[in-house]
Amino acid sequence: MARQNCRNLQGPKPGGPRQAPAGGQINSMDLRQLRYFTALAEELNFTRAAARLAVATPALSRQIRRLEDELGVLLVERGRTGAILTVAGQALLPEARAALASAERAVAAARRAAGQTRAAFNVGYLPGFFDHILPGAVAEFRTRNPTLDALLFDLSAAEQMAGLRAGRLDLGLMAIAGEFEAGGLEKKVLGACPFEAALPRRHPAAGGDPLPLAQLAGEPLVGIAEEAIPGIETFTREICRWSGFTPALAQVEARGQTVLDLVGQGKGFALAPATWRALSHPEVVFCRLEPTPMADLCALWRAGDPGPLRRAFLALLGAR
Structure with a gap:
């Protein structure tokens, strides 16, 4: 099945390896990028995901690109009717959800410890x-x-x-x-x-x-x-x-x-x-x-x- 990539890439297949950070370390991936990626993975449409996040579509695209560059893999392809997760994107999605849920629990625990119980x-x-x-x-x-x-x-x-x-x-x-x-x-x-x-x-x-x-x-x-x-x-x-x-x-x-x-x-x-x-x-x-x-x-x-x-x-x- 033919698919159209997000960008013109030479060499690696969609979802395959890109140039990873030196030493394989993750330097700047943040929760915002994971939240943006999760919204896009669930909506499978850049416009709908951007509206859900209350951000501009170009801003969403930039964060997805930065996340891909950070990880060294292509996560999302643009298809004729929307976005398509690559194999790497499908593997990341459950881990991204777990990380976001863990962050929510961490915030709640910190508030409880500080007496800011909600x-x-x-x-x-x-x-x-x-x-x-x-x-x-x-x-x-x-x-x-x-x-x-x-x-x-x-x-x-x-x-x-x-x-x-x-x-x-x-x-x-x-x-x-x-x-x-x-x-x-x-x-x-x-x-x-x-x-x-x-x-x-x-x-x-x-x-x-x-x-x-x-x-x-x-x-x-x-x-x-x-x-x-x-x-x-x-x-x-x-x-x-x-x-x-x-x-x-x-x-x-x-x-x-x-x-x-x-x-x-x-x-x-x-x-x-x-x-x-x-x-x-x-x-x-x-x-x-x-x-x-x-x-x-x-x-x-x-x-x-x-x-x-x-x-x-x-x-x-x-x-x-």
């Missing part, structure tokens, strides 16, 4: 499902609670459940949440997300919209991992059964971008949330399905938690 409200969310309502709700929540640290953590469903049970998270936002009953958690359904067929661009059925799912019977399916969306395997089997066939699972992946990469390579089709259209993969076409499968969007919290802040936050989500 209450914290920690929200985990599954990327790609709540992007249309979460930023506005968080901004309003912070305005109404100026002495509160409202922190967001981009986590898989499995990581959210572990955080809720351990008391590190006050609220988790995910899809389906099919295994929550076993974990001492309570759930509220906030809405629903339609699932669609993600097909290789040159697939014969790519022009069908809506597309009968039965038309894809017998073709290999690129599945979404349970660790990303608990209950997704059962959900997938059921919607295929309704259409009269058993899915032929080719491969299972946790990250949406990886699932779409495999689809774009012709490894099979995927049953994916419609919100993944925002990932803008140049070799993937999304088609609505007939009938349309719908998956619950859920909020989870520890059973028995009275949670006045949780109720206030959920009310803001429900208003959007």
Whole structure:
């Protein structure tokens, strides 16, 4: 699959080695660069990421370039319809998220030690499902609670459940949440997300919209991992059964971008949330399905938690 690089580079392939700092040391990488990179990796679009960060697009591009120069690798390519993470970028993303989360915890610990105690409200969310309502709700929540640290953590469903049970998270936002009953958690359904067929661009059925799912019977399916969306395997089997066939699972992946990469390579089709259209993969076409499968969007919290802040936050989500 042909891709267009961010810059004209000679020699190394995208994601491959560039001129690393002398001695392999990292001299000036900072949290701002990691925050900018994480926003771009989640939005996969420079304009949207810049708007999310409230900075100019050229400023975002400069920080990404400086981070790449610091690390000595290319992290992001510019595709025809947006940004694409290289292999190096995909490897950096979870570590960047962990570093940012650790920094947030360090700030909170320092404030506690100095007697500047601020209450914290920690929200985990599954990327790609709540992007249309979460930023506005968080901004309003912070305005109404100026002495509160409202922190967001981009986590898989499995990581959210572990955080809720351990008391590190006050609220988790995910899809389906099919295994929550076993974990001492309570759930509220906030809405629903339609699932669609993600097909290789040159697939014969790519022009069908809506597309009968039965038309894809017998073709290999690129599945979404349970660790990303608990209950997704059962959900997938059921919607295929309704259409009269058993899915032929080719491969299972946790990250949406990886699932779409495999689809774009012709490894099979995927049953994916419609919100993944925002990932803008140049070799993937999304088609609505007939009938349309719908998956619950859920909020989870520890059973028995009275949670006045949780109720206030959920009310803001429900208003959007």
